[in-house]
Amino acid sequence: xxxxxxxxxxxxxxxxxxxxxxxxxxxxxxxxxxxxxxxxxxxxxxxxxxxxxxxxxxxxxxxxxxxxxxxxxxxxxxxxxxxxxxxxxxxxxxxxxxxxxxxxxxxxxxxxxxxxxxxxxxxxxxxxxxxxxxxxxxxxxxxxxxxxxxxxxxxxxxxxxxxxxxxxxxxxxxxxxxxxxxxxxxxxxxxxxxxxxxxxx
Amino acid sequence: xxxxxxxxxxxxxxxxxxxxxxxxxxxxxxxxxxxxxxxxxxxxxxxxxxxxxxxxxxxxxxxxxxxxxxxxxxxxxxxxxxxxxxxxxxxxxxxxxxxxxxxxxxxxxxxxxxxxxx
Numbered sequence: 001x002x003x004x005x006x007x008x009x010x011x012x013x014x015x016x017x018x019x020x021x022x023x024x025x026x027x028x029x030x031x032x033x034x035x036x037x038x039x040x041x042x043x044x045x046x047x048x049x050x051x052x053x054x055x056x057x058x059x060x061x062x063x064x065x066x067x068x069x070x071x072x073x074x075x076x077x078x079x080x081x082x083x084x085x086x087x088x089x090x091x092x093x094x095x096x097x098x099x100x101x102x103x104x105x106x107x108x109x110x111x112x113x114x115x116x117x118x119x120x121x122x123x124x125x126x127x128x129x130x131x132x133x134x135x136x137x138x139x140x141x142x143x144x145x146x147x148x149x150x151x152x153x154x155x156x157x158x159x160x161x162x163x164x165x166x167x168x169x170x171x172x173x174x175x176x177x178x179x180x181x182x183x184x185x186x187x188x189x190x191x192x193x194x195x196x197x198x199x200x201x
Numbered sequence: 202x203x204x205x206x207x208x209x210x211x212x213x214x215x216x217x218x219x220x221x222x223x224x225x226x227x228x229x230x231x232x233x234x235x236x237x238x239x240x241x242x243x244x245x246x247x248x249x250x251x252x253x254x255x256x257x258x259x260x261x262x263x264x265x266x267x268x269x270x271x272x273x274x275x276x277x278x279x280x281x282x283x284x285x286x287x288x289x290x291x292x293x294x295x296x297x298x299x300x301x302x303x304x305x306x307x308x309x310x311x312x313x314x315x316x317x318x319x
Contacts, residue, residue, distance in 0.1 A: 030256075036268075036276070037231060037252055043275040044232050065248050072249035079253035083260060 001049045007059055011046075014069055015039055021073030025081050025100055034076055041066065074104060086193045094188050095119075101195065111191055118184030125177030128152060129170045140165035212244055216254060218297060219244050221282065221290045224264065230277035231255060255280055263289055 003011065015035055022031040045062045052058040066072065077100050084090075085097035098115055101108025131153050132139040138157060141164045142150040148164070157163060223229060223237045231252055238245045245251060258264045263286035270276040282290065 034252065034256070037278050038249065040230075040275045040277055041232050041235075041248070041252075044273065044277075047274060067247035067249035071247060072252070075247075075250040076253040076256070079257045083257055 001046050001052060001055065001058065003046060003059075004055060007046075007055050010059055010063070011039075011042055014042070014063055018069035018073055021070055022076055024073075025077040025096060030080065038066070038072065078104075082192050082196050086189060086196055089185075089189055091185070094185065094192070097192055098188055101192075108195075111188075115184055115188050118180060118187070122177045122181035122184060124152070125173045125180065129173040129177060132167065132170050132173070136167075137163065139163075140169055212246070215297075216244055216251075217258065218290075218293045220251070220254060220258065221263065221286060221293065224280050224282050225287070225290055228267075228279045228281035230269075230279050232277075234280065258286070262286070 015038065018038060019031060019035045022034055026034070042062065045066075046059070049058045049062070067075075081093065081097040081100050084093040098108070098112045102112030103109075128139055128151070135153065135155070138155055139153045140151075141148050142152075142154065142157075143162045143164050144160060149161075154161065154163075219238055219242060220234060223234050229237065234255070235245055235248050235251050238251070255264065255266070259266045259280070262283055264280045265283050267279050267281075268276050269279050
């Protein structure tokens with residue numbers, strides 16, 4: 001079947017939405033390959049429908065059987081991002097996979113929330129370890145009337161607040177940050193692996 | 202678990218095996234794989250979701266993918282089973298048969314028990 005301009009626009013529109021959706025999660029070379037393969041599928045199906053009287057009906061049927069572009073993109077993202085995260089264990093793919101699950105599933109959102117807290121606390125400890133040598137009089141344990149009320153950095157230090165803790169805070173904060181980061185990351189990877197075992201498509 | 206959920210899990214759980222079986226006879230491109238699956242099974246609900254699975258099986262080294270141009274009006278991406286894929290398929294076939302035999306025996310035993318009770 002030779003498509004009219006309207007038909008071509010419909011196909012290009014589908015591929016455009018698919019490409020835009022895939023770009024959210026996948027590297028550009030993977031997106032190009034995926035869109036090329038889906039286009040090949042569409043062109044093949046359209047060519048096979050040669051002689052059909054109503055282009056619009058045939059095209060909608062072909063696109064309907066292929067599935068909405070967002071559904072197809074979601075399947076690609078689920079397969080790719082989670083696999084990459086579980087296989088490599090790298091930070092960026094893991095965050096990408098968790099973000100994807102948070103956007104598509106309810107439990108993924110809850111998981112992402114707790115992981116965000118874990119990563120944020122870990123980075124806060126790292127920040128303390130880095131800032132202490134630079135701002136020794138602003139980073140440490142804060143005391144009010146002799147009682148510890150906080151741990152971190154204050155710019156400027158509020159009146160009545162005394163700062164305790166020497167440079168030993170640096171290795172302590174670094175160790176805490178590393179421990180929390182590794183724990184959070186392992187938890188994320190384990191949850192993603194469990195999710196991957198349960199899904200197939 | 203609802204009956205629909207169970208059916209869906211069964212369908213999803215067998216798709217990898219079905220795809221590997223489809224390409225075991227020789228290289229096929231995406232649409233050809235889908236058409237073969239549709240001819241023999243009702244495993245394909247949404248055609249577009251087969252491609253991500255093909256991508257995953259390729260990344261896992263079970264399939265090898267190659268773009269072929271000039272054969273049709275549009276380039277086709279052909280998939281063929283790798284040696285690792287062939288080995289995995291043998292394992293999956295054996296496990297599937299053993300699993301199916303066990304469940305069949307269980308069904309037969311349950312039905313035999315029912316008949317005896319009646």
